[in-house]
Amino acid sequence: MNSNSIILTLADLCQYLKEHDNYLVLTHASPDGDTLGSAYALKLGLKKLGKKVQVICPDEIPHKYDYFIDDSECDFIPETVVAVDVADIKLLGDMWQRFEGRIDLNIDHHISNTNYAKRLYLDETASATAESVYEILDELGVEFDRNIANALYTGISTDTGCFKYANVTVRTHEIAAKLYAIGVDAADINRIMFDTKSxxxxxxxxxxxxxxxxxxxxxxxxxxxxxxxxxxxxxxxxxxxxxxxxxxxxxxxxxxxxxxxxxxxxxxxxxxxxxxxxxxxxxxxxxxxxxxxxxxxxxxxxxxxxxxxxxxxxxxxxxxxxxxxxxxx
Ligand SMILES: [Mn+2]
Structure with missing residues:
Protein backbone atom coordinates (compact mmCIF):
# COMPACT_ATOMS: atom_id res chain seq x y z
CA MET A 1 0.00 0.00 0.00
CA ASN A 2 1.14 3.52 -0.82
CA SER A 3 1.45 5.20 2.54
CA ASN A 4 3.23 8.34 1.40
CA SER A 5 0.74 10.55 -0.35
CA ILE A 6 1.97 13.78 -1.88
CA ILE A 7 0.32 16.44 0.25
CA LEU A 8 -1.41 19.10 -1.84
CA THR A 9 -2.28 22.68 -0.99
CA LEU A 10 -5.54 24.13 -2.28
CA ALA A 11 -3.62 25.80 -5.12
CA ASP A 12 -1.84 22.52 -6.04
CA LEU A 13 -5.14 20.68 -5.99
CA CYS A 14 -6.88 23.19 -8.25
CA GLN A 15 -3.96 23.12 -10.67
CA TYR A 16 -4.18 19.33 -10.76
CA LEU A 17 -7.93 19.37 -11.37
CA LYS A 18 -7.51 21.86 -14.23
CA GLU A 19 -4.77 19.80 -15.88
CA HIS A 20 -6.62 16.47 -15.74
CA ASP A 21 -9.88 15.11 -17.11
CA ASN A 22 -12.10 12.01 -17.34
CA TYR A 23 -12.72 11.79 -13.64
CA LEU A 24 -14.02 8.84 -11.71
CA VAL A 25 -15.18 10.07 -8.30
CA LEU A 26 -15.55 7.48 -5.55
CA THR A 27 -17.61 7.73 -2.37
CA HIS A 28 -17.25 5.53 0.68
CA ALA A 29 -19.48 2.50 1.27
CA SER A 30 -22.63 3.01 3.39
CA PRO A 31 -22.73 6.49 1.88
CA ASP A 32 -23.64 9.50 4.01
CA GLY A 33 -24.64 13.03 3.08
CA ASP A 34 -21.06 14.29 3.08
CA THR A 35 -19.46 11.72 0.79
CA LEU A 36 -22.42 11.93 -1.63
CA GLY A 37 -22.83 15.70 -1.45
CA SER A 38 -19.09 16.20 -1.98
CA ALA A 39 -18.93 13.73 -4.87
CA TYR A 40 -21.91 15.14 -6.75
CA ALA A 41 -20.98 18.78 -6.12
CA LEU A 42 -17.54 17.97 -7.52
CA LYS A 43 -19.13 16.25 -10.51
CA LEU A 44 -21.51 19.14 -11.20
CA GLY A 45 -18.75 21.70 -10.74
CA LEU A 46 -16.12 19.95 -12.87
CA LYS A 47 -18.72 19.41 -15.61
CA LYS A 48 -19.17 23.19 -15.73
CA LEU A 49 -15.47 23.41 -16.52
CA GLY A 50 -16.01 21.06 -19.46
CA LYS A 51 -14.64 17.97 -17.72
CA LYS A 52 -16.09 14.48 -17.98
CA VAL A 53 -17.04 13.03 -14.60
CA GLN A 54 -18.67 9.87 -13.31
CA VAL A 55 -19.48 9.09 -9.67
CA ILE A 56 -19.35 5.56 -8.32
CA CYS A 57 -20.80 4.63 -4.95
CA PRO A 58 -19.97 1.13 -3.64
CA ASP A 59 -23.48 0.73 -2.19
CA GLU A 60 -26.97 1.66 -3.29
CA ILE A 61 -27.69 5.36 -2.70
CA PRO A 62 -30.68 5.92 -0.37
CA HIS A 63 -33.56 7.69 -2.15
CA LYS A 64 -33.62 10.56 0.31
CA TYR A 65 -30.61 12.01 -1.54
CA ASP A 66 -32.36 11.97 -4.93
CA TYR A 67 -32.73 15.77 -5.05
CA PHE A 68 -29.07 16.34 -5.88
CA ILE A 69 -28.07 13.09 -7.57
CA ASP A 70 -26.95 13.78 -11.12
CA ASP A 71 -27.38 10.54 -13.06
CA SER A 72 -26.34 11.94 -16.40
CA GLU A 73 -23.83 9.64 -18.04
CA CYS A 74 -21.34 10.26 -20.74
CA ASP A 75 -19.10 7.80 -22.47
CA PHE A 76 -15.47 8.01 -21.55
CA ILE A 77 -12.63 5.95 -20.21
CA PRO A 78 -11.79 7.13 -16.68
CA GLU A 79 -8.25 8.45 -16.30
CA THR A 80 -8.25 10.19 -12.96
CA VAL A 81 -9.62 8.50 -9.86
CA VAL A 82 -10.67 10.76 -6.97
CA ALA A 83 -11.92 9.52 -3.60
CA VAL A 84 -13.92 12.03 -1.52
CA ASP A 85 -14.52 11.80 2.24
CA VAL A 86 -12.87 8.35 2.20
CA ALA A 87 -10.38 8.16 5.10
CA ASP A 88 -9.14 4.64 4.36
CA ILE A 89 -9.18 2.59 1.15
CA LYS A 90 -11.02 -0.20 3.00
CA LEU A 91 -13.99 2.18 3.33
CA LEU A 92 -14.58 1.59 -0.38
CA GLY A 93 -16.24 -1.63 0.77
CA ASP A 94 -16.34 -4.35 -1.88
CA MET A 95 -14.44 -2.14 -4.32
CA TRP A 96 -11.29 -1.45 -2.32
CA GLN A 97 -9.08 -4.10 -3.89
CA ARG A 98 -10.04 -2.94 -7.37
CA PHE A 99 -8.73 0.53 -6.57
CA GLU A 100 -5.78 -0.28 -4.35
CA GLY A 101 -2.80 1.81 -5.49
CA ARG A 102 -4.98 3.42 -8.16
CA ILE A 103 -6.46 6.42 -6.34
CA ASP A 104 -4.87 9.50 -7.90
CA LEU A 105 -6.38 12.00 -5.53
CA ASN A 106 -8.05 11.94 -2.12
CA ILE A 107 -10.02 14.91 -0.80
CA ASP A 108 -10.82 14.41 2.87
CA HIS A 109 -11.21 15.91 6.33
CA HIS A 110 -10.65 12.87 8.60
CA ILE A 111 -7.74 13.17 10.98
CA SER A 112 -7.43 9.36 10.75
CA ASN A 113 -6.71 9.48 6.99
CA THR A 114 -4.34 6.63 6.10
CA ASN A 115 -2.52 8.36 3.19
CA TYR A 116 -3.49 5.60 0.77
CA ALA A 117 -3.85 7.83 -2.32
CA LYS A 118 -1.10 9.13 -4.59
CA ARG A 119 -2.08 12.71 -3.70
CA LEU A 120 -3.92 13.96 -0.66
CA TYR A 121 -5.77 17.18 0.07
CA LEU A 122 -6.63 16.95 3.75
CA ASP A 123 -8.21 19.74 5.78
CA GLU A 124 -8.98 18.30 9.18
CA THR A 125 -10.31 21.68 10.32
CA ALA A 126 -13.17 21.39 7.81
CA SER A 127 -16.43 20.23 9.42
CA ALA A 128 -17.20 18.27 6.26
CA THR A 129 -15.42 17.35 3.05
CA ALA A 130 -18.16 19.40 1.39
CA GLU A 131 -16.67 22.50 3.02
CA SER A 132 -13.42 21.80 1.16
CA VAL A 133 -15.28 21.06 -2.06
CA TYR A 134 -16.96 24.47 -1.79
CA GLU A 135 -13.55 26.13 -1.50
CA ILE A 136 -12.13 24.07 -4.36
CA LEU A 137 -14.97 24.94 -6.75
CA ASP A 138 -14.81 28.57 -5.67
CA GLU A 139 -11.06 28.65 -6.31
CA LEU A 140 -11.62 27.04 -9.72
CA GLY A 141 -14.05 29.83 -10.58
CA VAL A 142 -17.04 27.51 -11.00
CA GLU A 143 -20.36 29.31 -11.28
CA PHE A 144 -22.40 27.84 -8.44
CA ASP A 145 -26.02 26.89 -8.99
CA ARG A 146 -28.78 25.56 -6.78
CA ASN A 147 -28.00 21.89 -7.43
CA ILE A 148 -24.39 22.33 -6.37
CA ALA A 149 -25.51 24.37 -3.35
CA ASN A 150 -27.98 21.64 -2.34
CA ALA A 151 -25.32 18.93 -2.61
CA LEU A 152 -22.80 20.95 -0.57
CA TYR A 153 -25.36 21.99 2.04
CA THR A 154 -26.34 18.33 2.47
CA GLY A 155 -22.72 17.40 3.13
CA ILE A 156 -22.11 20.18 5.61
CA SER A 157 -25.43 19.93 7.45
CA THR A 158 -25.29 16.14 7.85
CA ASP A 159 -21.66 16.07 9.08
CA THR A 160 -22.46 18.80 11.63
CA GLY A 161 -25.78 17.38 12.86
CA CYS A 162 -27.49 20.42 11.31
CA PHE A 163 -24.83 22.85 12.58
CA LYS A 164 -24.97 21.52 16.13
CA TYR A 165 -21.65 19.71 16.63
CA ALA A 166 -18.34 21.04 17.95
CA ASN A 167 -16.80 20.78 14.46
CA VAL A 168 -18.81 23.83 13.31
CA THR A 169 -16.63 26.91 12.78
CA VAL A 170 -17.06 30.47 11.60
CA ARG A 171 -16.11 29.22 8.15
CA THR A 172 -18.85 26.57 8.24
CA HIS A 173 -21.44 29.29 8.71
CA GLU A 174 -19.78 31.58 6.17
CA ILE A 175 -19.98 28.85 3.54
CA ALA A 176 -23.57 28.08 4.53
CA ALA A 177 -24.37 31.78 4.11
CA LYS A 178 -22.88 31.69 0.59
CA LEU A 179 -25.06 28.65 -0.16
CA TYR A 180 -28.13 30.56 1.06
CA ALA A 181 -27.19 33.40 -1.29
CA ILE A 182 -27.15 30.89 -4.16
CA GLY A 183 -30.68 29.76 -3.22
CA VAL A 184 -30.08 26.49 -1.39
CA ASP A 185 -33.28 24.66 -0.38
CA ALA A 186 -32.14 24.51 3.24
CA ALA A 187 -35.51 24.11 4.96
CA ASP A 188 -36.56 21.27 2.65
CA ILE A 189 -33.19 19.56 3.04
CA ASN A 190 -33.30 19.90 6.83
CA ARG A 191 -36.76 18.35 6.91
CA ILE A 192 -35.65 15.39 4.77
CA MET A 193 -32.35 14.86 6.62
CA PHE A 194 -33.26 15.63 10.23
CA ASP A 195 -37.02 15.70 10.79
CA THR A 196 -38.23 12.70 8.80
CA LYS A 197 -38.08 9.09 9.96
CA SER A 198 -39.42 6.04 8.16
MN1 LIG B 1 -17.35 13.70 6.14
Missing amino acids: KSRVKMEMMVLNGAEFHFDDRCMTLAVTLDIQKQTGCSKSDMEGVASMSRSVEGVLVGVAIKETEKNVFKISLRTYDPLDASEICKKLGGGGHKAAAGCTVEGSLKDAKDAILSAIKESLEEIDAGANITK
Whole structure:
Protein backbone atom coordinates (compact mmCIF):
# COMPACT_ATOMS: atom_id res chain seq x y z
CA MET A 1 0.00 0.00 0.00
CA ASN A 2 1.14 3.52 -0.82
CA SER A 3 1.45 5.20 2.54
CA ASN A 4 3.23 8.34 1.40
CA SER A 5 0.74 10.55 -0.35
CA ILE A 6 1.97 13.78 -1.88
CA ILE A 7 0.32 16.44 0.25
CA LEU A 8 -1.41 19.10 -1.84
CA THR A 9 -2.28 22.68 -0.99
CA LEU A 10 -5.54 24.13 -2.28
CA ALA A 11 -3.62 25.80 -5.12
CA ASP A 12 -1.84 22.52 -6.04
CA LEU A 13 -5.14 20.68 -5.99
CA CYS A 14 -6.88 23.19 -8.25
CA GLN A 15 -3.96 23.12 -10.67
CA TYR A 16 -4.18 19.33 -10.76
CA LEU A 17 -7.93 19.37 -11.37
CA LYS A 18 -7.51 21.86 -14.23
CA GLU A 19 -4.77 19.80 -15.88
CA HIS A 20 -6.62 16.47 -15.74
CA ASP A 21 -9.88 15.11 -17.11
CA ASN A 22 -12.10 12.01 -17.34
CA TYR A 23 -12.72 11.79 -13.64
CA LEU A 24 -14.02 8.84 -11.71
CA VAL A 25 -15.18 10.07 -8.30
CA LEU A 26 -15.55 7.48 -5.55
CA THR A 27 -17.61 7.73 -2.37
CA HIS A 28 -17.25 5.53 0.68
CA ALA A 29 -19.48 2.50 1.27
CA SER A 30 -22.63 3.01 3.39
CA PRO A 31 -22.73 6.49 1.88
CA ASP A 32 -23.64 9.50 4.01
CA GLY A 33 -24.64 13.03 3.08
CA ASP A 34 -21.06 14.29 3.08
CA THR A 35 -19.46 11.72 0.79
CA LEU A 36 -22.42 11.93 -1.63
CA GLY A 37 -22.83 15.70 -1.45
CA SER A 38 -19.09 16.20 -1.98
CA ALA A 39 -18.93 13.73 -4.87
CA TYR A 40 -21.91 15.14 -6.75
CA ALA A 41 -20.98 18.78 -6.12
CA LEU A 42 -17.54 17.97 -7.52
CA LYS A 43 -19.13 16.25 -10.51
CA LEU A 44 -21.51 19.14 -11.20
CA GLY A 45 -18.75 21.70 -10.74
CA LEU A 46 -16.12 19.95 -12.87
CA LYS A 47 -18.72 19.41 -15.61
CA LYS A 48 -19.17 23.19 -15.73
CA LEU A 49 -15.47 23.41 -16.52
CA GLY A 50 -16.01 21.06 -19.46
CA LYS A 51 -14.64 17.97 -17.72
CA LYS A 52 -16.09 14.48 -17.98
CA VAL A 53 -17.04 13.03 -14.60
CA GLN A 54 -18.67 9.87 -13.31
CA VAL A 55 -19.48 9.09 -9.67
CA ILE A 56 -19.35 5.56 -8.32
CA CYS A 57 -20.80 4.63 -4.95
CA PRO A 58 -19.97 1.13 -3.64
CA ASP A 59 -23.48 0.73 -2.19
CA GLU A 60 -26.97 1.66 -3.29
CA ILE A 61 -27.69 5.36 -2.70
CA PRO A 62 -30.68 5.92 -0.37
CA HIS A 63 -33.56 7.69 -2.15
CA LYS A 64 -33.62 10.56 0.31
CA TYR A 65 -30.61 12.01 -1.54
CA ASP A 66 -32.36 11.97 -4.93
CA TYR A 67 -32.73 15.77 -5.05
CA PHE A 68 -29.07 16.34 -5.88
CA ILE A 69 -28.07 13.09 -7.57
CA ASP A 70 -26.95 13.78 -11.12
CA ASP A 71 -27.38 10.54 -13.06
CA SER A 72 -26.34 11.94 -16.40
CA GLU A 73 -23.83 9.64 -18.04
CA CYS A 74 -21.34 10.26 -20.74
CA ASP A 75 -19.10 7.80 -22.47
CA PHE A 76 -15.47 8.01 -21.55
CA ILE A 77 -12.63 5.95 -20.21
CA PRO A 78 -11.79 7.13 -16.68
CA GLU A 79 -8.25 8.45 -16.30
CA THR A 80 -8.25 10.19 -12.96
CA VAL A 81 -9.62 8.50 -9.86
CA VAL A 82 -10.67 10.76 -6.97
CA ALA A 83 -11.92 9.52 -3.60
CA VAL A 84 -13.92 12.03 -1.52
CA ASP A 85 -14.52 11.80 2.24
CA VAL A 86 -12.87 8.35 2.20
CA ALA A 87 -10.38 8.16 5.10
CA ASP A 88 -9.14 4.64 4.36
CA ILE A 89 -9.18 2.59 1.15
CA LYS A 90 -11.02 -0.20 3.00
CA LEU A 91 -13.99 2.18 3.33
CA LEU A 92 -14.58 1.59 -0.38
CA GLY A 93 -16.24 -1.63 0.77
CA ASP A 94 -16.34 -4.35 -1.88
CA MET A 95 -14.44 -2.14 -4.32
CA TRP A 96 -11.29 -1.45 -2.32
CA GLN A 97 -9.08 -4.10 -3.89
CA ARG A 98 -10.04 -2.94 -7.37
CA PHE A 99 -8.73 0.53 -6.57
CA GLU A 100 -5.78 -0.28 -4.35
CA GLY A 101 -2.80 1.81 -5.49
CA ARG A 102 -4.98 3.42 -8.16
CA ILE A 103 -6.46 6.42 -6.34
CA ASP A 104 -4.87 9.50 -7.90
CA LEU A 105 -6.38 12.00 -5.53
CA ASN A 106 -8.05 11.94 -2.12
CA ILE A 107 -10.02 14.91 -0.80
CA ASP A 108 -10.82 14.41 2.87
CA HIS A 109 -11.21 15.91 6.33
CA HIS A 110 -10.65 12.87 8.60
CA ILE A 111 -7.74 13.17 10.98
CA SER A 112 -7.43 9.36 10.75
CA ASN A 113 -6.71 9.48 6.99
CA THR A 114 -4.34 6.63 6.10
CA ASN A 115 -2.52 8.36 3.19
CA TYR A 116 -3.49 5.60 0.77
CA ALA A 117 -3.85 7.83 -2.32
CA LYS A 118 -1.10 9.13 -4.59
CA ARG A 119 -2.08 12.71 -3.70
CA LEU A 120 -3.92 13.96 -0.66
CA TYR A 121 -5.77 17.18 0.07
CA LEU A 122 -6.63 16.95 3.75
CA ASP A 123 -8.21 19.74 5.78
CA GLU A 124 -8.98 18.30 9.18
CA THR A 125 -10.31 21.68 10.32
CA ALA A 126 -13.17 21.39 7.81
CA SER A 127 -16.43 20.23 9.42
CA ALA A 128 -17.20 18.27 6.26
CA THR A 129 -15.42 17.35 3.05
CA ALA A 130 -18.16 19.40 1.39
CA GLU A 131 -16.67 22.50 3.02
CA SER A 132 -13.42 21.80 1.16
CA VAL A 133 -15.28 21.06 -2.06
CA TYR A 134 -16.96 24.47 -1.79
CA GLU A 135 -13.55 26.13 -1.50
CA ILE A 136 -12.13 24.07 -4.36
CA LEU A 137 -14.97 24.94 -6.75
CA ASP A 138 -14.81 28.57 -5.67
CA GLU A 139 -11.06 28.65 -6.31
CA LEU A 140 -11.62 27.04 -9.72
CA GLY A 141 -14.05 29.83 -10.58
CA VAL A 142 -17.04 27.51 -11.00
CA GLU A 143 -20.36 29.31 -11.28
CA PHE A 144 -22.40 27.84 -8.44
CA ASP A 145 -26.02 26.89 -8.99
CA ARG A 146 -28.78 25.56 -6.78
CA ASN A 147 -28.00 21.89 -7.43
CA ILE A 148 -24.39 22.33 -6.37
CA ALA A 149 -25.51 24.37 -3.35
CA ASN A 150 -27.98 21.64 -2.34
CA ALA A 151 -25.32 18.93 -2.61
CA LEU A 152 -22.80 20.95 -0.57
CA TYR A 153 -25.36 21.99 2.04
CA THR A 154 -26.34 18.33 2.47
CA GLY A 155 -22.72 17.40 3.13
CA ILE A 156 -22.11 20.18 5.61
CA SER A 157 -25.43 19.93 7.45
CA THR A 158 -25.29 16.14 7.85
CA ASP A 159 -21.66 16.07 9.08
CA THR A 160 -22.46 18.80 11.63
CA GLY A 161 -25.78 17.38 12.86
CA CYS A 162 -27.49 20.42 11.31
CA PHE A 163 -24.83 22.85 12.58
CA LYS A 164 -24.97 21.52 16.13
CA TYR A 165 -21.65 19.71 16.63
CA ALA A 166 -18.34 21.04 17.95
CA ASN A 167 -16.80 20.78 14.46
CA VAL A 168 -18.81 23.83 13.31
CA THR A 169 -16.63 26.91 12.78
CA VAL A 170 -17.06 30.47 11.60
CA ARG A 171 -16.11 29.22 8.15
CA THR A 172 -18.85 26.57 8.24
CA HIS A 173 -21.44 29.29 8.71
CA GLU A 174 -19.78 31.58 6.17
CA ILE A 175 -19.98 28.85 3.54
CA ALA A 176 -23.57 28.08 4.53
CA ALA A 177 -24.37 31.78 4.11
CA LYS A 178 -22.88 31.69 0.59
CA LEU A 179 -25.06 28.65 -0.16
CA TYR A 180 -28.13 30.56 1.06
CA ALA A 181 -27.19 33.40 -1.29
CA ILE A 182 -27.15 30.89 -4.16
CA GLY A 183 -30.68 29.76 -3.22
CA VAL A 184 -30.08 26.49 -1.39
CA ASP A 185 -33.28 24.66 -0.38
CA ALA A 186 -32.14 24.51 3.24
CA ALA A 187 -35.51 24.11 4.96
CA ASP A 188 -36.56 21.27 2.65
CA ILE A 189 -33.19 19.56 3.04
CA ASN A 190 -33.30 19.90 6.83
CA ARG A 191 -36.76 18.35 6.91
CA ILE A 192 -35.65 15.39 4.77
CA MET A 193 -32.35 14.86 6.62
CA PHE A 194 -33.26 15.63 10.23
CA ASP A 195 -37.02 15.70 10.79
CA THR A 196 -38.23 12.70 8.80
CA LYS A 197 -38.08 9.09 9.96
CA SER A 198 -39.42 6.04 8.16
CA LYS A 199 -41.93 3.91 10.07
CA SER A 200 -39.51 1.00 10.01
CA ARG A 201 -36.94 3.25 11.68
CA VAL A 202 -39.34 4.17 14.48
CA LYS A 203 -40.13 0.47 15.05
CA MET A 204 -36.40 -0.33 15.07
CA GLU A 205 -35.69 2.48 17.56
CA MET A 206 -38.38 1.16 19.90
CA MET A 207 -36.82 -2.31 19.94
CA VAL A 208 -33.28 -0.97 20.23
CA LEU A 209 -34.17 1.30 23.17
CA ASN A 210 -35.82 -1.65 24.88
CA GLY A 211 -32.42 -3.36 24.95
CA ALA A 212 -30.45 -0.26 26.00
CA GLU A 213 -27.73 -0.78 28.60
CA PHE A 214 -25.89 1.68 30.82
CA HIS A 215 -22.31 1.21 31.99
CA PHE A 216 -19.62 3.00 34.01
CA ASP A 217 -21.85 5.06 36.30
CA ASP A 218 -24.26 5.66 33.43
CA ARG A 219 -21.61 7.54 31.49
CA CYS A 220 -21.85 5.04 28.64
CA MET A 221 -24.97 3.80 26.87
CA THR A 222 -25.00 0.93 24.41
CA LEU A 223 -27.64 0.23 21.80
CA ALA A 224 -27.56 -2.88 19.61
CA VAL A 225 -29.27 -3.38 16.26
CA THR A 226 -29.08 -7.12 15.72
CA LEU A 227 -29.88 -8.86 12.44
CA ASP A 228 -33.00 -10.12 14.19
CA ILE A 229 -34.22 -6.56 14.87
CA GLN A 230 -33.38 -5.53 11.30
CA LYS A 231 -35.37 -8.48 9.97
CA GLN A 232 -38.36 -7.90 12.23
CA THR A 233 -38.64 -4.17 11.47
CA GLY A 234 -37.43 -4.17 7.84
CA CYS A 235 -35.24 -1.16 8.61
CA SER A 236 -32.64 -0.10 6.05
CA LYS A 237 -28.98 0.77 6.49
CA SER A 238 -29.77 4.48 6.42
CA ASP A 239 -32.52 3.93 9.04
CA MET A 240 -29.73 2.78 11.37
CA GLU A 241 -27.52 5.84 10.82
CA GLY A 242 -28.90 7.83 13.75
CA VAL A 243 -28.66 5.09 16.38
CA ALA A 244 -25.23 6.19 17.62
CA SER A 245 -26.33 9.73 18.36
CA MET A 246 -29.53 8.51 20.07
CA SER A 247 -27.48 7.22 22.99
CA ARG A 248 -25.38 10.34 23.34
CA SER A 249 -28.50 12.47 23.78
CA VAL A 250 -29.20 10.89 27.19
CA GLU A 251 -28.35 13.07 30.19
CA GLY A 252 -25.00 12.19 31.76
CA VAL A 253 -23.89 9.97 28.89
CA LEU A 254 -20.34 10.81 27.72
CA VAL A 255 -20.10 8.03 25.19
CA GLY A 256 -22.87 6.57 23.06
CA VAL A 257 -22.29 3.21 21.43
CA ALA A 258 -24.25 1.74 18.55
CA ILE A 259 -23.51 -1.89 17.71
CA LYS A 260 -24.91 -2.93 14.34
CA GLU A 261 -24.77 -6.52 13.18
CA THR A 262 -23.88 -6.24 9.48
CA GLU A 263 -23.71 -9.97 8.84
CA LYS A 264 -23.79 -12.96 11.12
CA ASN A 265 -21.14 -12.44 13.81
CA VAL A 266 -19.81 -9.21 12.30
CA PHE A 267 -20.55 -6.04 14.27
CA LYS A 268 -19.96 -2.49 13.11
CA ILE A 269 -19.56 -0.27 16.12
CA SER A 270 -20.21 3.49 15.97
CA LEU A 271 -19.13 5.73 18.83
CA ARG A 272 -20.25 9.26 19.67
CA THR A 273 -18.43 11.01 22.48
CA TYR A 274 -18.31 14.28 24.34
CA ASP A 275 -15.14 15.97 25.55
CA PRO A 276 -12.75 14.89 26.96
CA LEU A 277 -13.39 11.39 25.57
CA ASP A 278 -11.84 10.81 22.15
CA ALA A 279 -13.91 8.41 20.01
CA SER A 280 -11.14 8.07 17.43
CA GLU A 281 -8.57 7.00 20.09
CA ILE A 282 -10.98 4.41 21.51
CA CYS A 283 -11.84 2.93 18.10
CA LYS A 284 -8.17 2.83 17.07
CA LYS A 285 -7.59 0.24 19.81
CA LEU A 286 -9.91 -2.06 17.84
CA GLY A 287 -8.47 -1.27 14.42
CA GLY A 288 -10.92 1.52 13.53
CA GLY A 289 -10.78 5.30 13.47
CA GLY A 290 -12.63 8.51 12.71
CA HIS A 291 -13.01 11.86 14.42
CA LYS A 292 -12.70 12.98 18.04
CA ALA A 293 -16.46 13.04 18.58
CA ALA A 294 -17.51 10.33 16.11
CA ALA A 295 -15.62 7.18 15.15
CA GLY A 296 -16.15 3.52 14.33
CA CYS A 297 -14.65 0.05 14.19
CA THR A 298 -15.64 -3.50 13.32
CA VAL A 299 -15.52 -6.50 15.67
CA GLU A 300 -16.10 -10.13 14.74
CA GLY A 301 -17.59 -12.70 17.08
CA SER A 302 -20.78 -12.76 19.12
CA LEU A 303 -22.71 -9.69 20.21
CA LYS A 304 -21.23 -10.24 23.66
CA ASP A 305 -17.69 -10.31 22.21
CA ALA A 306 -18.33 -7.04 20.38
CA LYS A 307 -19.79 -5.41 23.47
CA ASP A 308 -16.99 -6.66 25.73
CA ALA A 309 -14.32 -5.42 23.31
CA ILE A 310 -15.67 -1.90 22.95
CA LEU A 311 -16.57 -1.59 26.64
CA SER A 312 -13.07 -2.53 27.74
CA ALA A 313 -11.60 0.03 25.30
CA ILE A 314 -13.98 2.68 26.66
CA LYS A 315 -13.20 1.68 30.25
CA GLU A 316 -9.49 2.33 29.66
CA SER A 317 -10.18 5.80 28.33
CA LEU A 318 -12.59 6.65 31.14
CA GLU A 319 -10.02 5.48 33.71
CA GLU A 320 -7.36 7.68 32.11
CA ILE A 321 -9.69 10.66 32.32
CA ASP A 322 -10.62 9.89 35.92
CA ALA A 323 -6.92 9.56 36.82
CA GLY A 324 -6.17 12.89 35.11
CA ALA A 325 -9.02 14.54 37.00
CA ASN A 326 -7.56 13.28 40.28
CA ILE A 327 -4.14 14.69 39.49
CA THR A 328 -5.51 18.17 38.83
CA LYS A 329 -7.51 18.14 42.07
MN1 LIG B 1 -17.35 13.70 6.14
